[in-house]
Amino acid sequence: MSSHDAHGHDGGGHHVAPRNLLLGVLIILLIMTVLTVYTALYVDVGAVGNLIIALFIAIFKSALVVGFFMHLHWDNKFNAVALLYCLLAIGTFMLFTITDIGSRSKIEPVRNEIIPSTQVRDAINAWKEEHGEEAYEARMAVHDDDHHGDDHGDHEGDGHGDDDHAGDDHGNDEDH
Amino acid sequence: MTTAPTDMTGDGASQTYWERYRHQPHWRNNDDEYTAAKLGMWLFLTTELLLFSGMFVAYTIYRILHADEFARASHYYLDWRVGAVNTAVLLISSFTVAMAIRNAQLNQQFWLKINLFITIICGLFFLVAKLALEYWPKYQKGEVPGGFFSYPGSHGYVPSDYDPLFLGVYWVATAIHGSHVLIGVLLLGWCLWRAQKRHFGPRHFTSLENVGLFWHLVDLIWIFLFPLLYLVG
Known part of the structure; x- marks a missing residue:
């Protein structure tokens, strides 16, 4: 599969992730978690603003996990294509859900409610x-x-x- | 399933599983087998993401329609500290499983087992915290989804009409995630058992790698569930 030699170690021909890199990624992930909590509790930029901050941090964290913990950065690029295609599909679901629900009140102001539960x-x-x-x-x-x-x-x-x-x-x- | 290599020397009998591992006959070599198995795992992971995306879409709809009630319910029913500790635990376990794969690649058999063991402990911690601090108290109080909801409120808190809806999203999303954690712990236990028998080493660590990928996916989902459920602004 991968032809690069990993820092002189014998990894069976596969890339061996450097230990300090993995440790650095973990520390950044933990700091980002603290940042998520901090921004949610003490920074008020409106509900939508806070949601966007939280999602940006979450996307950044998952990029680190996928890229380094899951080795995708060094991996066969075909795996990355499979993942990106899946994310495209999820993006489509989300986009049309949000545009639909977000604009429905303009068309049907009265019926834009789920009937309350008893x-x-x-x-x-x-x-x-x-x-x-x-x-x-x-x-x-x-x-x-x-x-x-x-x-x-x-x-x-x-x-x-x-x-x-x-x-x-x-x-x-x-x-x- | 594996046969000893033909060039077995005198010390061949002392070779461990990973040293004498030979690919299945329909593959050209070990690398092809490894690459194909890993691609298969990635394809499986995309279907997992699509499973969870359905829940995120449901979440999006309900949250847009009932933003205020969702924020209120999130603050009342969920304690962000439990979620934050569990997030940290899962991140650490992701790190240790990545280290375990590194250990297998470098033939560090002792640390491989240690790192797998820590990962399993972290997974069990997550499950116990979830059951003991969230699911069981919530079940007893009637803070359960939809038609099963029977929580009358307390200390000035009157449940809104959409609380059963919020709890529905919370329970379904976290329970499906939690079942993945449970399956992941079992798979990691299987890997630890195999590591004990010296099945993994530089020439062969396919199952370990793929279980690791599964475990990282569980972590990924939680990275999104935590802020969306526990920290609704």
């Missing part, structure tokens, strides 16, 4: 029937402690709130 109302009513209206009010009450967390926005306070609601629910499960 699951949520059923769930709330079922809970109320089982535990009573007051228990539901108590369950939904926001304590001062939690309010502090809520003030911080959805981001860093989120984990806090999540823990609370986890504990709360475990209590309820014991009631059953």
Whole structure:
């Protein structure tokens, strides 16, 4: 297959990825993950802007994985052609999905809705029937402690709130 | 399936599997066999990408139509810290499997097994974290997709009409990804077992290489799932 000799090592004729290169790629990937989280939590350039940043970082990360971890950079180019053709197909799905859904409201402003589910109302009513209206009010009450967390926005306070609601629910499960 | 080479010398009996490995008779040489197997794996990986692309298209539709409800549900139901740790674990495991292939190419049998072992541990960590911190609590609370949804809300959070939809996308996408992680762990275990029997070396590491490719694909999918599900802005 590949004819290049890999740094004097015997790799059975196949390219051997240099260790420091692989390690460097891993470090960049981890830094990029931190960057993804950081930009999502602390940088606000609008919902669409943040989505574009996140996708750009994800595409960059996957290019590193495909190019170096998966050896495509040194590989038979036919494998790259197979992958690129697949990505072209996925791009087509995405492009026409986005142009369709994104422009539908201009044509059919009223029907641009999926009919809301009744699951949520059923769930709330079922809970109320089982535990009573007051228990539901108590369950939904926001304590001062939690309010502090809520003030911080959805981001860093989120984990806090999540823990609370986890504990709360475990209590309820014991009631059953 | 392999026959000993004809030029077997006195120490031929002590040759390991990879040293005496000979391609199947319908190939011209080992390289042709390796290249074809790898192309086959890449073609399989493209079908895997197309499988996941269906889920990403569904995600795109629902998110465009219900952007606010999706952002709210993502913040409430998912903890980005679990997703971030799992992302790091999968990236590290991708690195170790790439190193394992390098070890096989350089006949570093000990490090080959170590790196495969670390990869398997990372895969198991991912699965256990997913089950223990996400799936099981969510299942108990009724935060499940579509018609099975029975979560009444808590602490001022009233579920929106589209929460069952968000959870549907979340569960289906992550569960299909998770099943790939599970299959990947089993395949890596098979590779470790074969590495123990010295099946992989500079002249032969086709299965290891292809399992590695599969594992990287699992990592790739997660690179996209993590920001799209856990960090909806």
